[in-house]
Amino acid sequence: MSDLPEDLTNPELVAETELAFEGALRPHTLAEFVGQKKVRGQLELLLTAASMQGRTPDHILLAGPPGLGKTTLSMIVAEETGKPLRMTSGPAIQHAGDLAAMLSSLMPGEVLFVDEIHRMARSAEEMLYLAMEDFRIDIMVGKGAGATSIPLELAPFTLVGATTRAGLLPNPLRDRFGFTAHLEFYDPAELELVISRAARLMGFEISADAIQVIASRSRGTPRIANRLLRRVRDYFLVHQSVGDRSAVDAALELYDVDTLGLDRLDRAVLRGLIERFKGGPVGLSTLAVSVGEDSETIEAVVEPFLVRAGLVSRTPRGRVATEAAWNHFNLSQPNVL
DSSP states (O other): OOOSOGGGTOHHHHHHHHHHHHHHSSOSSTTTOOSOHHHHHHHHHHHHHHHHHTSOOOOEEEESSTTSSHHHHHHHHHHHHTOOEEEEEGGGOOSHHHHHHHHHTOOTTOEEEEETGGGSOHHHHHHHHHHHHHSEEEEEESSGGGOEEEEEEOOOOEEEEEESOGGGSOHHHHTTOSEEEEOOOOOHHHHHHHHHHHHHHHTOOOOHHHHHHHHHTSTTOHHHHHHHHHHHHHHHHHTTOOSOHHHHHHHHHHTTOOTTOOOHHHHHHHHIIIIITTTOOBOHHHHHHHHTOOHHHIIIIIHHHHHHTTSEEEETTEEEEOHHHHHHTTOOOOOOO
8 A cells, every 4th residue: 555645646636736836835914924023023123013004005115035935925915905906027127118008007005026127128117107206107109309298197106026136236225215124045944834825725645754854855945845846756756655754865865966955957067177177277168068958047047046055156257166066966075286
């Protein structure tokens, strides 16, 4: 007989569980949200004060690396205020007219979430200044000397902007947000809570030490933790395993996730740096070519974690593999004269 719970062997129950999981994975209130304690406290104060005064909450900017909960927090803001949520992204707003059409259709108190807001077109950014401050926009009608500016009043709304690169936002836009939250990476204990909750929603049992293994390899990011948990769940199902540590180790090894949470590309970059360039220093573009990847991918996706994990140092002369990187591959670092 299988040791798997019925939820993982009955197709109908699996389908229902998946649908429930997709809908319930994101917390719906600040009380359910795990981690980011300081940000949660700040948001709770902001939303409560706005509710007590009967006004629309100030505009909110959520800044931080991908996968830490910016989209989830925007949904929570709408849920806590009891208002509708409108979602879009910076790359989707390439003309001022796109933004004008969206802003003019907002209901009073509605929450507008703009993901990757730093990638919005400059003309739309400039229109947003007046909309955020005075809840109105100026629409130009006609061209040339006969052009006329028509003011259009907007319903009060709350803009929630999310960005992974706050430094790319122009100062006039950044200064118009009433509150800026900087999301931090999660510690393993917080990730264990995230994984435990997700496993419970998925309807299968996993041991505490197995949860610790997943948390330790999730790079401080809930999105990665949930993704690894689902792959581990698939492994349990296919191999008729129980949720113990040995099965988790086997599943993560199959998916090329090592003990530090490094994936195939991470290890390729480190090995290239160590084996081809003797640990560096080496320029970013040269390193990217050596592993067959785009330099922007290396800089934006791979390098931040390697630097944070103490495996790579960024120096004026280029990237350098640290002693920890050599040790991770059981290699001896050459003496540097």
